[in-house]
Amino acid sequence: MNLIDRYVLREWLKTLGLALCAVLGLLVMQAMLEDFQELRDAGSSAFELILYFAIKVPGYFAIVLPLVLLASLLYALGQLHRNNETVAMRAAGVGIFRITRSIWAAGVVMCGLVWALNASIVPWSVDKSREMSEQIKFRHETQTRTSDQIGLTGVVTFDNQRQRRMWFFNRYSKYLQRGYGACVSELDEKHREKSRIRAREARYEDKRGWTFYDGRETWLDPETGEIMRTVAFGTKVMPHFAEDPELMMVFDRRPNDLSFFQLKRIIEYFTIEDNPKVTVYAVRYFGLLADTLSPLIVLALAIPFAMTGVRVNPMVGVSKSIGLFAVYFILLKLADTLGTRGVVDPQTAALLPSMVMLGVGGFFFVRMR
Incomplete structure (x- = not known):
């Protein structure tokens, strides 16, 4: 120089x-x-x-x-x-x-x-x-509310087209990392419901998957939609349910509000064919x-x-x-x-x-x- x-x-x-x-x-x-x-x-x-x-x-x-x-x-x-x-x-x-x-x-x-x-x-x-x-x-x-009322996000929905599962929560607590009023529907290749889990509460852990509490699992005939079998449970662990709650709620936020890491995670997890909403991200x-x-x-x-x-x-x-x-x-x-x-x-x-x-x-x- x-x-x-x-x-x-x-x-x-x-x-x-x-x-x-x-x-x-x-x-x-x-x-x-x-x-x-x-x-x-x-x-x-x-x-x-x-x-x-x-x-x-x-x-x-x-x-x-x-x-x-x-x-x-x-x-x-x-x-x-x-x-x-x-x-x-x-x-x-x-x-x-x-x-x-x-x-x-x-x-x-x-x-x-x-x-x-x-x-x-x-x-x-x-x-x-x-x-x-x-x-x-x-x-x-924590000084004015009970723990299950802190950090609540109301009505969380998530359509996992790759694994053919549809999720719904009445509300989700970021503080406790728990969802309330949970409902998960598993679909067949023609997008028809074949089973459903409803639970009072659900929690996600990285190594354990999702655990549902106080609920009922129902199996349906995809052709007719009739209930074939239903079983109540106190606790049910679903290790193959690997949807991350943070990923579920990310679509409720604008792309400009997300970090590079979060955007990269969305791109890696989904394709535009799986979910057209991915395009903006x-x-x-x-x-x-x-x-x-x-x-x-x-x-x-x-x-x-x-x-x-x-x-x-x-x-x-x-x-x-x-x-x-x-x-x-x-x-x-x-x-x-x-x-x-x-x-x-x-x-x-x-x-x-x-x-x-x-x-x-x-x-x-x-x-x-």
Whole structure:
């Protein structure tokens, strides 16, 4: 790395660091406005609040990084251009790519950083902060409610088409990890009911499967629907019932509220043929993977316009760059809609906007040279 590389990289990284700290500070303040009072009312201690927000901060990095990257590039390179430093370099025979190659190298490193953020750090932050918030609220509820009334989710339904089982709970307690008013129907190849388990209560354990309490098992004739046999039971263990209750309830949440790990689990467990609702989660999952290219897209959209000719008002280049970034955002939303509706497959919906904008940025970069 020569003197020019170090100088350009240093000027940009200073701006990037300041912008990142400022934006993260604003997001933390917003999070405190949303969550602070609720957690304090739930009886959280000062240490728990500090720990909660410290865990939650990494979850914002993937959101703010492209915007901060764009703003810092436009400012840092714009300053170099306004001071005629880039003009002097080009007059000395140094090309645009050579001037900015340290930034491009940093962009490749940031692609790996975005991958690490989306694959591990952000999911950990989202999951851990949610678990901590739930634990604080559950602890507070123990003071005013009985254990079976804490952390209740009303009416849980789940259609496991792969194993041909349909589940229903009147309510499910996340605190006790128990379902109440359980009903499980097993179906034949033609989707006709052949057996049914009704129970007052049901509980899932990883190694034991589902255990039902105080219920009745009924066998039916799939052809006629008539009851052939029915047996009451106090406790019944069904080790081959392997449906995870967390997976059952995940479809009640928006894809944007789920972590990378949860989305991956849905994609691995289901196929679109098994459950059409999986499509929106697949689009979100592959979209997170495609976000890995976002630093390079930002560089491709920022560099050509931040270093426009000396006779052009710098704000013209900045406006064009921001406008193209807005187009990129619109393309993301359009592709997301097309993928969700099944017009294109989830992989295409995720990759198409990134490929288009990389091509556009590359075109302007080549023209600039």
